[in-house]
Amino acid sequence: MTDQAQLHQQLIDRMVIDGSLRTEPWRRAAVAVPRHEFLRGGYFRRVAGPQFHSAWEPVQAGDPDWLDGCYTDESLVTQVAGTIVPEDIRGPITREPTSSSTLPSLVLRMLEDLQVEDGHKVLEIGTGTGYSTALLCARLGDDNVTSIEYDPWVAARARTALGHLGTYPTLVTGDGLLGHDAGAPYDRAIATCGVRTVPAAWVEQTRPSGLILATVGGWLGSSELARLTVHEDGTASGPLLGGAVSFMLARPHTPPPLGLLPDLDDGTERETATGAEALDNWTARFVVQLAVPDAQRLTMQRDGHTEDVLVDVSTGSWATVYSDGGRWLVRQGGPDPLWDAVEEQFGRWCAAGAPALEEFTVTVTPDGQTIHW
Structure with missing residues (x-):
């Protein structure tokens, strides 16, 4: 067994043990998709930076610890500041991450929670590196997967990586918050970015009784995974699933710059x-x-x-x-x-007794979104 194959198998074994990889169809998909193929452009590793800041240093394909890092169960930053990728720099950089490869256990947990069945059509919002897209294709077939990526550069890299593995889903570059009406209706929709509110387009493009899995959060930095069932009347509702799941917010949902602060001695x-x-x-x-x-x-x-x-x-x-x-x-x-x-x-x-987030319900109607316990 090669080093890569051994690292891959060890990662799968860990995900089975921790319960994120629970069913045989998804285990076969995980075996079929090598994560390192989606990280050939390298990734950033967190290092000590100036006070109150995170610094990131590039790890390139071919570096001694690159392959080990690819098969750690960790999220790996692949872009900072909206445009900067590992091959662009030498040494640490103190800018905010804008794209990443999500830790595999969370990817597989979410795919398991999506409750897909053979023949289901899935809309994925946020192609990212393409790793989760490849898993969906391995499970359902290329023709049943549509994936949307907002960032053209990220989309191009994912398309290349998927093509290298002979995987050809429908890939769309654009605003994932609008969905992809041309492929609707979908049986399932899954978002690999966070949203403040679940877009109406996702509900409209998912067939009745279909499921939407999305991380709902906000500008104070707390978020949670929600699984919504779409109803015949065009609404959707469902529980938060727990686990303190966090994703980068979809770029149209990111907060505006704070600018000049008000006089905090006033008021x-x-x-x-x-x-x-x-x-x-x-x-x-x-x-x-x-x-x-x-x-x-x-x-x-x-x-x-x-x-x-x-x-x-x-x-x-x-x-x-x-x-x-x-x-x-x-x-x-x-x-x-x-x-x-x-x-x-x-x-x-x-x-109310400080109910846990699993006791909260998200409801989406044409008038907007509400969350209550």
Whole structure:
């Protein structure tokens, strides 16, 4: 057995043991698709960077530890800053990741959760490297898979990698939030990017009783996997599945630049019973996010204490919360009192017994999306 084959088999064995790879059809698909073929352009590895920043250094195909990295059960960054790929640089770079190869156990867990059956047509939003697309093709056949990628460069690399393996699904370059009406209706839709709201187009293009699997999140950085069933009336609903699943947001759903911050010494100050713990816990932050969906968070050191700041760029509203002498204080300004909304939503959730995210339901109608417990 070659080193590559041995590493591949070890990865599959780990996914079987941890429960992400649960059924024989998907195990056969995982065996048929070598992950390293989708990482021949290299990937970035996290290294220590300046304070408050992540630095990334390139690992190229042919480097001594490149192949080992390809078969680790980790997400591997393949692009930073929207355009920069591993072969573009030598040495670390401190920019934000914009594309990656998701850890294989999550890819296979999601494909298992998609509950496909032989003959199903699947719409995939977010081709990425093409690894998950290849798995879908190995399971269902090329003719039953349509995959959309927003970034033309990423799409081209995926097309090349898939072609190298003799895999030819329908590949579309464009805005995945619009779906691909030409191939509709689909039995299943799956998104490998995060969304703030599930687009109506996905519901419209999925046949009744079909399933949509998507990670729903927001600008406060908490997200969760949702599995929605499409109904005859054109709506869709279903539970969050749990597991603290996180993906990069679809680029049209990314937050706007914060720009110049408001004067945080202005505004009205008062005591609050809801402190920063509402922002630090994954589930609580998801709840808060529902109350202030357009707010972004930053943490600052001011006047000898740590302040958690929420800013809504669209309205100019802001709130800053901090601890002083054993009590929590909030100061807020702008047209909408952000922390008032946080307190109300967080309080209702606590009063309900702080239900887990698996007890939440997502509903999508032509009028928009709601999430409730």
